[in-house]
Amino acid sequence: xxxxxxxxxxxxxPAFGAGAxxxxxxxxxARDYFSELGxxxxxxxxxxxxxxxxxxxxxxxxxxxxxxAQKYAxxxxxxxxxxxxxxxxxxAEAAMVTAGCWSALVLGMAGVLTGMDGKKxxxxxxxxxxxxxxxxxxxxxxxxxxxLALANTxxxxxxxxxxxxxxxxxxEKTAMLWFLNREGPVGQIKDEEWVALGKKHGIPTMIDIAxxxxxxENLWKFNQMGFDLVCIxxxxxxxxxxxxxxxxxxKDLIAAARLSAPPRSGIGRGHKVNKEEIIGMYAALExxxxxxxxxxxxxxxxxxxxxxxxxxxxxxxxTEDILPPVANHTPSLKIxxxxxxxxxxxxxxxxxxxxxxxxxxxxxxxxxxxxxxxxFMLQPGQEKIVAGRIRxxxxxxxx
Numbered sequence: 001x002x003x004x005x006x007x008x009x010x011x012x013x014p015a016f017g018a019g020a021x022x023x024x025x026x027x028x029x030a031r032d033y034f035s036e037l038g039x040x041x042x043x044x045x046x047x048x049x050x051x052x053x054x055x056x057x058x059x060x061x062x063x064x065x066x067x068x069a070q071k072y073a074x075x076x077x078x079x080x081x082x083x084x085x086x087x088x089x090x091x092a093e094a095a096m097v098t099a100g101c102w103s104a105l106v107l108g109m110a111g112v113l114t115g116m117d118g119k120k121x122x123x124x125x126x127x128x129x130x131x132x133x134x135x136x137x138x139x140x141x142x143x144x145x146x147x148l149a150l151a152n153t154x155x156x157x158x159x160x161x162x163x164x165x166x167x168x169x170x171x172e173k174t175a176m177l178w179f180l181n182r183e184g185p186v187g188q189i190k191d192e193e194w195v196a197l198g199k200k201h202g203i204p205t206m207i208d209i210a211x212x213x214x215x216x217e218n219l220w221k222f223n224q225m226g227f228d229l230v231c232i233x234x235x236x237x238x239x240x241x242x243x244x245x246x247x248x249x250x251k252d253l254i255a256a257a258r259l260s261a262p263p264r265s266g267i268g269r270g271h272k273v274n275k276e277e278i279i280g281m282y283a284a285l286e287x288x289x290x291x292x293x294x295x296x297x298x299x300x301x302x303x304x305x306x307x308x309x310x311x312x313x314x315x316x317x318x319t320e321d322i323l324p325p326v327a328n329h330t331p332s333l334k335i336x337x338x339x340x341x342x343x344x345x346x347x348x349x350x351x352x353x354x355x356x357x358x359x360x361x362x363x364x365x366x367x368x369x370x371x372x373x374x375x376f377m378l379q380p381g382q383e384k385i386v387a388g389r390i391r392x393x394x395x396x397x398x399x
Contacts, residue, residue, distance in 0.1 A: 111257030125154030240284030316341025336370035
């Protein structure tokens, strides 16, 4: 075959230049999987609850997840480097990304029990059989279900109410003192005293602050207070992956906790967190620490004011500003009504908002004729839709 015939053949072939390569790697068109699967989506005027798929991740976090999905890295290396950055941001000795706050509780408890002893790691969840300490002390008011994460390691609970009871409860079996921050206001022993008692008796302390930012200062407050371990959710106000969380605290305890976490086997094997979630959690935390929180607060207050204004003048309807003292510490609004003036129960209101277009989720409040809304999960302009729909249902039910 002559050279010019070869060139003619090449010219007739499809182009495989830069443009063709770029086209081959072009992202497929976006699909609306919620629509394809027939899933109900809604305006979230309730809060970042797990059942409601927590928070929406901002572009910076999604970009971090997307970029880290394009390359391989060793999982331990990712945890090492990200852990160093998180510890620096949160003013802790060390940190690791976990599969949510529950996972942080389990792995942190495991680290306290086993230390760096591989045989003890393999013995969990049977600490007593391996000669480990096996009891955790907590206040009765803090035993509301979240404490059960610790029981995954095989420990038993000892409930107390006063510092005198705590002193009597301490024994050679006591492994840790546990504190649930959201119940801090109702317990007799407050956080600083709890830490002091732990140090006095030489017992590690752990605090669960799952949904307790804002304020942003809580990210380092409890490390600086002296808690040995601090656990927090990643998918709530931090706006990280819902299935991620952070365990931070003393360097030796974080190292021990990682012995029960993937890629190793043990009771934490199912607490897998992938490289994308680890990087995404770091991106979310970094964003949150640098964020303008004062600006957000003003925006939330403006949304509350708009909704209150739109409900003004409705017969028998009243509103009340609510600011939770600890967990989900953001402005929210109670909307109540006189049942003699508005023939509507809170359950009926919730269902009407849920089944409307667009669907809206709120919270049933303590009283039978009231609901509560939060605004920090709303997207721009959604407060107008929420206010309009609530007013519409209240006006329709008025007598």
